[in-house]
Amino acid sequence: MRPKEHQAIPLGGIGAGYIAFYPDLTIERIAIFNDWANPAKIVRGFHLVLLGERPIFLQGNPGRNVESPPAYEVAEIASVDAEWPRIKYVFNSPVREVEVYAPIRAGDLKNSSLPLIYIRVRGRGTLAISFPNLAGRRWGRANFSVHTPKVDGVLMTNLKAHPADPAYGEIFLGCRGCRTYAGHPYWVPAHRGMTEDISVFAKLRALEDSGRYYIDPYAREEVAGIVWKEVEGEELFVLSWYARGRPHHYPYGHYYENYFQSSIDIAEYALEARLEPALPIEAGGWLREALANGLYVLSTTSWLTKDGRLAFYESPYVAPLMNTIGSFTWDGLGFALLQLFPDAVVKADEAFGLYSRDGEIPHDLGEETIESPIYGASHVAPWKDLAPTWILMIYRDYYFTGDSAILARNAERMKRSIDWLISLDKDGDCIPDSEGGYDNSYDGTHMYGRSSYIASLFLCALTAYVKAMEALGRQPDRRYLDCLERGKRAFDELWNGRYFIMWVRGREKNESCLSSQLAGQFWCDMLDLPPIADPRKIETALRYIYELGMKASMYCIPNAVMPNGEVSNETPQLRSCWTRVNFALA
Structure with missing residues (x-):
């Protein structure tokens, strides 16, 4: 099914929250930190970019939040096919395909409740992915480059958030062998006000990664983590999160807490397991689409407490x-x-x-x-x-x-x-x-x-x-x-x-x-x-x-x-x- 322009496919584990992906590979709604009733509706800092002399963005209108966009190109999206919990984009570019999905699996509550999405990339070229730090309020946000034997990426957390804050938690973006840029402050002053800075992708490979980035006290900054890797055929990236908060409206904890201690744990596990969705829907055509896509509420409006x-x-x-x-x-x-x-x-x-x-x-x-x-x-x-x-x-x-x-x-x-x-x-x-x-x-x-x-x-x-x-x-x-x-x-x-x-x-x-x-x-x-x-x-x-x-x-x-x-x-x-x-x- 090709989604219409304003239709989104929400992806995320059962009870874990969701990220809504649109047909132009943008996201405009995120609810990953116990905020089902109050999702983030303006999302800046998320990009997929083919690096080169002039960056090629794999999204429609990446400069929509930019006052004076720098020189860049946009890859043509040849087709989009969606069936929850998966959406696949095909491009007329060296990167031929990007597939985003959540591993919802019948009879497998552990893996179906993972707070994560996979991003599978097929083609050739150096692909960079950025994602904003949404943990807590802007003050206290901090990003750290992470390199373990199993995964490389950027951890985005908040050093000042209170456990009662619904967004008390962390986000991790990475892959095996990813290069990292821990802190890109993408929300910066411009002539007429604040604007998004996407110029970083033109110079990313020449930048030195300090390994950490803190938002200064009293600043209005927003910060993203960036990872990139040379793709030769196929590469698998993961975006995971971990909500640690116990807010007044949701004091129950999450089912995934029984198995994992952090978003890095989840990313390492996911890259090792390479999980795929598995929903045994015995129907074809429009009926299969209706049945599968009708299950989107498993991502968007579900709770799955720590005690099941x-x-x-x-x-x-x-x-x-x-x-x-x-x-x-x-x-x-x-x-x-x-x-x-x-x-x-x-x-x-x-x-x-x-x-x-x-x-x-x-x-x-x-x-x-x-x-x-x-x-x-x-x-x-x-x-x-x-x-x-x-x-x-x-x-x-x-x-x-x-x-x-x-x-x-x-x-x-x-x-x-x-x-x-x-x-x-x-x-x-x-x-x-x-x-x-x-x-x-x-x-x-x-x-x-x-x-x-x-x-x-x-x-x-x-x-x-x-x-x-x-x-x-x-x-x-x-x-x-x-x-x-x-x-x-x-x-x-x-x-x-x-x-x-x-x-x-x-x-x-x-x-x-x-x-x-x-x-x-x-x-x-x-x-x-x-x-x-x-x-x-x-x-x-x-x-x-x-x-x-x-x-x-x-x-x-x-x-x-x-x-x-x-x-x-x-x-x-x-x-x-x-x-x-x-x-x-x-």
């Missing part, structure tokens, strides 16, 4: 809630990750059960924490879609791993959640009653009484619970079986001949076509569970969801379409399009 807890932001900016469930958020991502890192997913899923309140399951594990769960992002009434979702997550983990111990550990909590959901049925139809707005993942959307979305999830969750008891060799209580049959009949009463309407309460009803009306059936299909309704009605409903949705919008299937074919504007959530629900429909 995996979590994802709902959104680092708008809703920094960790492992939100409901309507295929973390619960949806878990399907893909269960194939890649099953132990981490099971551990994350079981965490919700630990926070069960008499059967009520939280909406997430907390706002930038995984230890202060929130029971509904707007808790006016108990959320009805979270407990059934969690039950299905646990059954899914059992189904795909074959590990019945997962069911055994969670059976009692699953039962409490089922009983709690049944207690929310006020009219005896064996469907938890919706109470208006703010009691499910559609936030302020008003659903009353019997809702197709809630009903479908509950019926599939109850089916999964019955099957779980059978898998454990236990006889499910007859009242659950009776409730299941009664609930299916009640769900069927929502049928209007084309689809299951949004909700009904007595004589009141909303006949809009909700895209998630069969969310529970999706789970049943994925987990090989019996259907919650007549298969012919399910097929008909899916067809109408698709036809109504695609007529109402040229972009996607909206969350709700009214009977007249217009997108529902009742609430922002209903007029939205949730791509995760669209994928479930597909």
Whole structure:
């Protein structure tokens, strides 16, 4: 896939942060120091340059931050191909190819969580790479040339940063046999203000490396480290980092701390291991691209703590809630990750059960924490879609791993959640009653009484619970079986001949076509569970969801379409399009 001009491929280990690479081989977003919600958006000092009488930059517009650019050339990028976690640039120059990638590997959490990217260069010529020191604030930054039996490069650290600073840590850039220039102060005064200095590459080979560089007290400098090497065929460079900080919003440490003590340790290990990405995606064409590139959140919004807890932001900016469930958020991502890192997913899923309140399951594990769960992002009434979702997550983990111990550990909590959901049925139809707005993942959307979305999830969750008891060799209580049959009949009463309407309460009803009306059936299909309704009605409903949705919008299937074919504007959530629900429909 060739990325569009403003599309980036974010690369970095799980929970380790990321660097976003653009099609012109520039970077404009970096979040490697516990700053997922506040990435650096203006990045100076990163360059790849073919050294010679006149430097040839392998990037588009390297002088964009320069007031008066010196003489230089830019290599033509012939093609760009990206599939996360890799992006490859092909040039019409002596350096033919630059490939940047992170070693994300299925079943290998240690190597998949490395805070590093590889830069593989193919061709001929002397290639230089520079990278800015981003450790701590500018005061205290210091660069050191490093030469060990296994690696040569520049260590970029901060001598004054406090452990509470999110950017308390270090960066290393190097390769085997690299020459080094420890300190290039690239942010300097000019006629109209500060400017980036890229003239260093024209004289780099003649400069003497002092081996260290310190930013003077009170200076506004920014400093980069530079490495370079003669490439004859192929050369492998590494950029590694190590976040040592324990800031207030992330006191948990990183998984890589269990194996490595520094960014140099990581670089030495990476050059020795020469790791490659390994994601077994059994699909081709556009579907493979969609599946692979959809996993970019492993780099951008993931936490992987030192003790092995995996979590994802709902959104680092708008809703920094960790492992939100409901309507295929973390619960949806878990399907893909269960194939890649099953132990981490099971551990994350079981965490919700630990926070069960008499059967009520939280909406997430907390706002930038995984230890202060929130029971509904707007808790006016108990959320009805979270407990059934969690039950299905646990059954899914059992189904795909074959590990019945997962069911055994969670059976009692699953039962409490089922009983709690049944207690929310006020009219005896064996469907938890919706109470208006703010009691499910559609936030302020008003659903009353019997809702197709809630009903479908509950019926599939109850089916999964019955099957779980059978898998454990236990006889499910007859009242659950009776409730299941009664609930299916009640769900069927929502049928209007084309689809299951949004909700009904007595004589009141909303006949809009909700895209998630069969969310529970999706789970049943994925987990090989019996259907919650007549298969012919399910097929008909899916067809109408698709036809109504695609007529109402040229972009996607909206969350709700009214009977007249217009997108529902009742609430922002209903007029939205949730791509995760669209994928479930597909």
